[in-house]
């Protein structure tokens with residue numbers, strides 16, 4: 184299956200119909216809309232990332248809705264570094280096998296103040312940890328946070344002593 188302008192536009196309409204206003208197909212599908220209206224389906228690495236079948240689009244909505252809430256609650260921007268990954272692309276970027284990214288329920292995100300400065304990662308992680316309660320997955324890295332909507336609670340920090 185290929186991504187093309189029609190897929191891109193339908194996916195964007197799907198996001199909007201679910202109240203997702205601040206995240207674009209570029210961020211969520213890891214593609215790029217070129218200025219001439221064509222879609223570049225390569226991730227930053229140049230590796231082809233086959234887009235998700237329409238029947239699993241719904242899977243991304245809980246995480247995106249939560250990110251919209253967090254954005255409003257903290258008054259920040261959230262940049263999505265990585266969301267959807269097909270199995271091949273996931274392997275190439277060193278994701279764990281059966282990563283939640285390949286199920287379309289995980290995002291690697293970086294918080295920014297509205298002035299563009301980075302929002303502190305530890306404070307951001309702690310905020311999310313509290314907000315999510317006893318559910319979902321969270322992993323804190325030095326420069327980003329991974330969030331996923333798995334049912335059970337999972338937490339991991341790598342850089343704290």
Ligand SMILES: [Zn+2]
Pocket residue numbers: 284289290291329330
């Ligand atoms: Zn991740």
